[in-house]
Structures are given as structure tokens and as C-alpha cells.
Amino acid sequence: MNDHLLQLSPEPLWRHFRTLCNTPRPSGHEQRLVETLTAWADERGLAHERDAAGNLKILKPASPGCEERPGVILQGHLDMVAQANADHPHDFTRDALDTYVEDGWLHARETTLGADNGMGVAAALAILEDDTIRHGPLEALFTLEEEASMRGALELDEDWLQGRYLLNLDSEDRGQVYIGCAGGADVIVGARLPTRDLGEDEIVRRVALTGLVGGHSGVDIHKERGNANRLLVRVLRALEPFGACLVAYHGGTLRNALPREAFASIALPADEEDAVTQRLVELQAELASELAGVDEDVQLALEPAEPDAPLTEAASRLLIAALHVAPCGVERMSIEVPGVVETSNNLGVVKLEAGRFHLCALVRSLRDSATQDLADRFRALFSLIGAETRVENAYPGWTPDPESTLLARFRRLHLEQTGVDPDVKVIHAGLECGILGGKYPHLEMISFGPLIRGAHSPAERVEIDSVSEFWQVLRAVIEDLATARAA
Numbered sequence: 001m002n003d004h005l006l007q008l009s010p011e012p013l014w015r016h017f018r019t020l021c022n023t024p025r026p027s028g029h030e031q032r033l034v035e036t037l038t039a040w041a042d043e044r045g046l047a048h049e050r051d052a053a054g055n056l057k058i059l060k061p062a063s064p065g066c067e068e069r070p071g072v073i074l075q076g077h078l079d080m081v082a083q084a085n086a087d088h089p090h091d092f093t094r095d096a097l098d099t100y101v102e103d104g105w106l107h108a109r110e111t112t113l114g115a116d117n118g119m120g121v122a123a124a125l126a127i128l129e130d131d132t133i134r135h136g137p138l139e140a141l142f143t144l145e146e147e148a149s150m151r152g153a154l155e156l157d158e159d160w161l162q163g164r165y166l167l168n169l170d171s172e173d174r175g176q177v178y179i180g181c182a183g184g185a186d187v188i189v190g191a192r193l194p195t196r197d198l199g200e201d202e203i204v205r206r207v208a209l210t211g212l213v214g215g216h217s218g219v220d221i222h223k224e225r226g227n228a229n230r231l232l233v234r235v236l237r238a239l240e241p242f243g244a245c246l247v248a249y250h251g252g253t254l255r256n257a258l259p260r261e262a263f264a265s266i267a268l269p270a271d272e273e274d275a276v277t278q279r280l281v282e283l284q285a286e287l288a289s290e291l292a293g294v295d296e297d298v299q300l301a302l303e304p305a306e307p308d309a310p311l312t313e314a315a316s317r318l319l320i321a322a323l324h325v326a327p328c329g330v331e332r333m334s335i336e337v338p339g340v341v342e343t344s345n346n347l348g349v350v351k352l353e354a355g356r357f358h359l360c361a362l363v364r365s366l367r368d369s370a371t372q373d374l375a376d377r378f379r380a381l382f383s384l385i386g387a388e389t390r391v392e393n394a395y396p397g398w399t400p401d402p403e404s405t406l407l408a409r410f411r412r413l414h415l416e417q418t419g420v421d422p423d424v425k426v427i428h429a430g431l432e433c434g435i436l437g438g439k440y441p442h443l444e445m446i447s448f449g450p451l452i453r454g455a456h457s458p459a460e461r462v463e464i465d466s467v468s469e470f471w472q473v474l475r476a477v478i479e480d481l482a483t484a485r486a487a
Contacts, residue, residue, distance in 0.1 A: 001021070001022050001096045001098075002018045002021045002022060002096065002097070002098075002099050003018075004099075004100075004101065005017060005018040005021070005099065005106075006018065008106075008464060008467075009468060010126065010467075010468060010471045012125075012126035012129060012130065013119075013122050013123050013126040013467065013471055014122070014467075015126075016121070016122035016125040016126055017115075017118055017119065017122040019036065019122075020033070020114060020118040020121060020122060021096060021097040021099055021108075021113075021114065021118070022096045022097075023036055023096075024091075024092055024093050024094055024095065024096070025078055025079055025080055025114070026079060026080060026081075026082035026092040026093060027079040027080075027081075027082070027144075027145045027146075027147045027148035027149075028079070028145060028148060029079075029092075029093050030054075030078045030079050030144050030145075031054075033078050034050070034054070034056050034078065034142075037056060037058070037125070037142070038056070040125070041058045041128075044128070044129060046058050046059065046060055046128060047059045049160075051155075051156060051157040051160050052155070052157060053144065053151065053152055053155035053156060053157070054144050054152070055141065055142065055143050055144055055152045055155075055156055055157075056078070056141075056142040057139055057140065057141050057142070057160065057161075058128060058139075058140045058142075059137070059138065059139055059140075060128050060135075060137075060138040060140075061137065062135060062136045062137045062138075062482075063133075063134045063135050063136075063482065066134060066135060066136045066137075066482045067136075067137070069135075069136030069137070069481070069482050069483075069484060070136055070163070070164035070165060070481065070484050070485075071136055071137040071138070071139060071162050071163030071164055071165070072135065072136060072137070072138055072139070072163055072164075072165050072166075072167065072478060072481050073138075073139045073140075073141055073161055073163035073165065073166040073167065073443075074123075074124035074127060074128075074138065074139070074140045074141070074167055074169060075120075075124075075140075075141045075142075075143070075166055075167065075168050075169065075170075075432065075436070076117045076120035076121045076123075076124055076141075076142060076143075076168070076169045076170055077117045077120075077121075077142065077143045077144070077145075077146030077147070077152065077153075077170065077432065078117075078121060078142045078143070078144060079144060079145055079146055079147050079148065080112060080114035080116065080117070080118060080147065081112050081114075081116065081147050081254060081256070081257060081455070081456045082111075082112065082253075082254075083111065083112045083214070083253065083254070083257060083260075083456060083457055083458055084110055084111040084112075084458060085110045085111075085458050086210065086261055088109075088110035088111065088458075090110065090111050092111075097111060097113065097114060098111075099113065101464065104463060104464055104465060105453075105461040105462065105463055105464065106461060106462050106464055107460070107461045108458070108460065110458055111458050112455075112456065112457065112458060112460045113460040113461060113462065114460075115450075115452045115455070115460060115461070115462040116170070116172065116452055116455040116456070116460065117146070117169070117170045119169070119449060119450050119452070119462060119467065119470070120168075120169025120170050120449055121142060121169075123169055123470065123471060123474055124140040124142075124169060125140070126471070127140075127474065127475070127478060128140055130475075133475055133478055133479055134479050134482050135478050135479065135481070135482050136481060136482050136484075137162070137163065138478075139161060139162065139163050141161065143156065143432060146170075146432060147254070147256060147456075148254075149186070149392075149393045150393060150395050150430060150432065150435060151393070152432075153395070153432040153435040153436060154393070154395060154435055156435070156436070156439060158439045158440070161440055161443075163443070164442065164443065164444065165406050165443070165444050165445075165481055165484075166433070166436065166440075166443045166444070166445040166446075167445075167446060167447075167448075167474070167477065167478075168431055168432065168433050168445060168446070168447035168448075169447070169448070169449055169474070170431055170432070170447060170449060171427070171431075171447045171448050171449040172219065172449055172450075172451065172452035172453075172455060173423075173425070173449075173451060174450060174451035174463065174466040174469065174470075175414075175418070175420050175422050175423060176422055176423045176424075176425050176448065177407065177410055177411070177414070177422045177423070177424055177425065177446050177447070177448045178424075178425050178426065178427050178431065178446065178447040178448065179398075179400045179401060179402065179404065179407055179424055179425070179426065179445075179446060179447075180337075180366070180397070180398050180399060180400030180426035180427070181397060181398040181426065181427045181428075181429060181430060181431040181433060181434055181447075182218065182341075182364040182365055182366050182397050182427070182428045182429060182430060183364070183365060183366075183368050183371055183394070183395055183396045183397035183398075183430065183434055184218075184362055184363055184364040184365070184371060184394070184395060184430045185362075185363050185371050185372075185375055185391050185392070185393060185394035185395070186255055186360060186361070186362055186363075186391065186392045186393045186394075187345075187359075187360070187361040187362075187363055187375050187378045187379075187389060187390075187391055188358075188359070188360055188389065188390050188391075188392055189357070189358070189359040189360075189361075189378060189382045189387050189388070189389045190356075190357065190358050190359075190387060190388055191356075191357045191382070191385060191386055191387035191388065192355060192356055192357075193311050193312075193315040193319060193352075193355045193356075193357055193385075194311065194312045194315050194355065195309040195310060195311055195312065195315075195354070195355045196309060196310060196311070196312050197309060198267055198307055198308070198309060198310060199267070199269075201269055201270055201271075202267045202268060202269060202270065202310075203267070203268065203269075203270045203273065203307075204247055204265055204266070204267050204305045204306065204307045204308060204310075205265070205266060205268065205273065205276075205302050205303065205304065205305055206263055206264070206265045206266075206302070206303045206304070206305040207232065207235060207236070207239070207263070207264045207265075207266060207280070207300065207301070207302060207303075208261070208262075208263050208299075208300070208301045208302075208303055209228050209231055209232040209235065209261065209262050209263070209298065209299070209300055210228075210260070210261045210298075210299045210301075211260075211261075211295070211297040211298045211299040212225065212226045212227075212228055212231075212258075212259070212260040212261070212295050212297075212298055213225050213226075213258075213260065213294070213295055213454075213457065213459065214257060214258045214259065214260035214456070214457035214458075214459070215257070215258045215454060215455070215456060215457050215459075216256070216257070216258070216429065216455045216456045216457075217255070217256045217257060217258055217344075217346035217348060217362055217364075217456070218256070218341075218344070218364055218427070218428045218429030218430065219427060219428060219429050219455070220258060221258070221329060221330055221341060221344045221346065221364075221428065222330050222341050222344075222428075223294065224291075224294050225258055225291075225294055225295055226258075226287070226291050226294070226295040226298060227258055227259055227328055227329065227346070227347055228251055228252065228259035228260055228261050228262035229251040229252055229259050229262050229323070229328075229347040229348075229350045230328045230329075230347055231262070231287060231298070232249075232251060232262040232263075232264055233320055233323040233324050234324065235264075235280070235283055235300065236264055236266070236320050237320055237321075237324055238279065238283055239266065239268070239276055239279065240317065240320070242268055242269075242272040242275055242276050242279070243268050243269045243272055244266040244267070244268045244272075244276065245266060245267045245268070245310040245311060245312075245313055245316045246264065246265075246266060246310060246311045246316040246319065246320065246352060247264075247265040247266060247267050247305075247308050247309070247310045247311070247352075248264070248265040248308065248352050248353055248354075249262070249263070249264045249265070249350055249351060249352035250262070250263050250264075250350075250351055250352075251263065251264075251347075251349070251350040251351075252347070252348045252349045252350060253349065254348060254349065254456070255346065255348030255349055255360045255361065255362040256346065256348065256362050256430075256456060257346075257348065257456040257457065258346060258456070258457075259347070259348065259349075260457065262350070265305045265306075265308065266310070267310035273302075276302060277302050280300045280301070280302055281300075283300055284298065284299065284300040287300075308354075309354070309355075311352075311355065315385075318384075318385045319352070319357060319385060322381055322382055322384065322385050322387075323347070323350065323359075325381065326345075326347060326361070326378065326381060326382075327345045327374060327377060327378070328345055328346070328347045329344060329345070329346075330343075330344050331343040331344055331345060331365075331370075331374060332370070334366055334426075336366075337366070337400075337426045340366070340425075340426050340427075340428055341364075341428040342365060342366050342367065342370065342428075343363075343364070343365040343366070343367070343370045343371070343374060344363075344364050344365075344428065345361055345362070345363045345364070345374055346361060346362045346364075347359070347361055348360055348361055348362055357387065359382075361378065363375050363378075364428060364429070364430065365397070366397055366426070366428070367397070368396055368397060371394070372391075375389075375391045395430060395434060395435050396434045396435065396438050397434045398431060398433040398434035398437055398445070399437075400426055401444075402424065404444050404445075404446070405444065406444040406445070406446055407424065407444075407446055409477065409480055409481070409484075410422070410446055410448070410473075410477055411424075413473060413476045413477055413480055414473055416476070417469075417472050417473050417476050418469060418472075418473065422448075427447075431447055433445045433447060448470070448473070448474075449470055450462055450463065450466040450467045450469070450470040451463040451466035
């Protein structure tokens with residue numbers, strides 16, 4: 001499968017990426033890939049270890065004469081976001097990805113590609129097998145469950161890594177290098193809401209909102225793309241005058257992906273169905289107009305649904321009202337780093353089944369205090385409807401160090417290799433560097449990678465030419481660090 005990748009250059013990197021495409025690896029299901037990589041390391045005589053959390057480390061001794069040089073850690077995460085279009089059957093725990101090249105970009109058919117962070121993992125593996133590179137001691141650190149919870153980094157052993165420099169290979173912009181990132185936390189809301197019997201004059205229909213672009217809940221949060229959960233709740237508010245009452249709700253699949261689709265089952269008087277259908281036509285036109293140039297393909301449809309017990313009228317109205325005012329999108333832009341989002345929230349996953357309500361949101365901020373405050377606003381809001389809120393998987397941000405010697409080396413080498421001085425950036429996303437820096441404060445870190453677009457959605461793609469450039473710069477950095485003095 002995916003043999004065409006072997007025709008791309010640099011061949012070692014693409015060969016390893018083919019292995020990743022052929023090996024299912026959604027968050028929480030990385031074991032098969034770990035076994036594949038450890039077998040590969042054994043074949044090459046490379047030592048490997050796993051820590052208590054299951055993270056994998058593969059080591060390569062320094063080139064002769066470089067044994068006393070500072071160690072370099074190549075870091076990426078093994079898991080990928082599992083997103084497929086609704087009409088495309090794909091089992092991410094069993095099926096290989098189906099990739100193809102179009103107009104200089106690599107895509108996967110109807111699913112996420114896993115270039116985030118497969119490109120970084122593949123590059124690290126290619127470095128480990130390249131015996132032409134002169135280097136100091138190398139550690140390739142591959143963490144688990146980054147996309148779902150950052151668990152691998154959060155539970156990483158604190159006395160396990162030996163290197164002085166860490167190259168995080170999980171960025172997505174050509175010609176840029178990242179030196180800081182947002183922290184974040186999952187906000188989990190749950191409640192048991194009262195239901196009632198379906199009335200004799202009522203029918204149940206499903207309102208489907210589809211056709212949104214979606215994307216990464218951090219790096220795409222400021223692009224004014226529609227959030228299916230926010231939009232469908234708005235639609236439900238507009239249907240309340242027709243007697244619509246919530247029966248069930250399913251919106252979004254991941255807390256760190258902008259929801260592309262959401263579905264709500266509603267009970268309504270049978271004689272209001274035609275009026276509701278007409279109102280949905282009007283609402284679709286309204287939303288398409290507001291989202292023109294971004295998400296104008298938004299679709300609303302009224303579909304048959306199985307009859308079931310709706311919420312009571314009061315519970316339905318309260319829940320819809322709470323969701324309608326819940327923080328969503330950009331909360332504040334940074335003053336210190338112009339053009340960068342400081343604080344945001346993504347209404348990632350919303351569910352209602354048989355009166356049981358569940359919400360998972362992802363709050364991000366460059367300031368840990370702002371993350372805590374926004375999470376507390378959720379707690380205050382949803383306490384008004386009797387829901388319980390808890391905060392999980394909190395992780396710190398990565399404080400920028402513009403005076404880093406590693407950054408200075410990277411900028412010089414990037415200019416030499418590409419003719420371009422890279423832009424130095426801070427990203428509104430949860431790179432693992434913040435967590436790793438907390439555990440290993442002596443590390444100097446940067447993050448860079450090839451050009452990836454549409455991450456966390458089936459539109460994900462990677463620019464093939466940028467992969468060659470990424471590889472060229474990565475090799476140069478490792479060779480240059482082999483000349484650095486030991487601390």
C-alpha cells in the first residue's frame with residue numbers, strides 16, 4: 001500500500017512515512033507502530049527503551065570523535081488525528097491510509113493524512129539510519145497520545161533524557177521556526193437532564209449541519225471558520241418558537257479539531273414540520289452568507305429520526321441557552337506577540353443521549369492564568385443548569401527564549417541552506433515543548449517542520465517540495481551541533 005511514496009525524495013524519509021501510513025495509529029492505538037519501530041531498531045543495532053508511560057526512545061551513538069559533543073533529541077509524537085468524512089467508511093484502528101499526490105501536495109482520500117506528526121517521526125527515523133551524517137549522541141523520542149491528551153509528554157520520566165538540545169519536529173509552516181507555544185486544558189462538562197414522554201402529536205426529526213472545512217483548534221482558531229456545534233446550537237435556538245425540543249445531540253469527534261458536522265434530534269409538533277423545513281432553508285442561506293469565503297458550503301437538512309423521549313421543555317431551553325453563550329473561538333489576542341492568539345476555546349465535542357449530557361472543550365492560552373480563568377467560566381456557566389465541570393490534562397505553555405544559541409544556529413543554517421531567514425514564531429497550539437521544558441529545564445528547544453495544511457481534518461495535506469527543504473535543514477542543524485562545545 002502507498003508504494004508511490006517510494007518514488008519521492010528524500011527516499012529514506014518517505015519510505016518511513018509510508019510505514020506510518022500503512023500502520024494504523026490513532027491516539028491510544030500506537031502499540032502496533034511501537035512494535036514495528038522497535039523491530040526496525042533491532043535490525044539496525046540501535047538501542048531502544050520505553051518509559052513507564054510507554055513512550056519510545058531510540059538511541060544512536062555519536063560519530064567517532066563526537067562522543068563529547070552535546071546530545072541532540074529528535075522529538076515527535078506517534079499518534080495521529082483520526083478524522084474521516086461522514087460518508088467514508090474508514091477504521092483508523094485497522095485500515096491503512098490511501099494517499100495520493102495532486103498539484104505538488106500529498107493527500108489522503110477522505111481522511112486525515114497523519115503528516116501531523118508523521119513527517120517529524122519519519123524524518124527522525126531517516127536521520128537515525130543515515131550513516132553519512134556526522135553527529136553527537138542522538139536520542140529519538142517518540143511520545144504517545146499527543147493529539148488526545150498529551151499523556152505521553154505529561155507522564156514522561158523526568159530522568160530519562162540525556163541531551164542538551166531538543167528539536168521538536170511538529171510544526172507546520174515552511175520557512176518558520178517556533179520558540180514558544182500555548183498551554184491548555186480539557187474542560188469536561190456532564191449532567192443528567194430530565195426527559196419526558198413524546199407527545200401523541202409530536203414527531204422526531206434530525207437536523208444535520210454539515211459541509212464545514214474544520215481544521216486545527218489552535219492554529220486555525222482565528223481564521224473565522226465555522227464551528228458546527230456553535231452553529232447548530234444557533235439553529236436550535238431559532239427553532240424553539242416552533243416547539244422544537246432536544247432529544248439527542250452529536251457534534252464533533254475531537255476536542256482539538258474544529259467540528260465540521262453536528263446532528264441534533266428534535267421533537268416538534270407534526271403540523272410544524274413544513275414551517276421548520278422552510279426556516280432551515282432560510283437559516284442555511286443566512287449562515288452561508290455570513291461564512292462566505294470560508295465555509296459557504298454549509299448545509300442544513302431535516303431528516304427522519306427514531307422516536308425517543310425528549311428533554312423537558314425547561315431542560316431543553318436551558319441547555320441550548322448555556323451552549324449558545326459558552327465561550328467559543330478567539331477570546332483575546334496577544335499584546336506581547338502581535339498577530340498571535342493569546343486565549344481561545346474550542347467547543348470540540350458535544351453529546352446528548354437519553355438525557356445524559358457531555359461536553360469536552362479545549363481551552364488554550366499563552367498565559368496559564370488565562371487558561372484557568374476560562375475553564376472556571378465554564379464551571380460557573382454550566383453550574384446554572386446543574387452540570388458538573390472538571391478540568392483535565394492541563395499542560396503549561398512554552399516560554400519563548402529569543403536569545404537561545406540553538407535558535408541563532410538554526411537561523412544561520414536556514415539562511416545558508418534555503419537563502420531565506422526564517423520567521424521566528426510563537427504558536428497558539430499545544431506543542432509538547434512546554435511540558436518537556438518543565439521536566440527538563442536545561443533543554444534548549446526549537447520546533448520546525450514542512451508545510452502542512454488542513455491538519456486535524458480530511459483536508460490535511462503536505463507540500464512535497466517543503467519536505468525536501470525540511471530534510472536539508474534538519475541534516476544541517478544536526479551536523480552543525482556536532483561542532484558545539486559540551487556544557
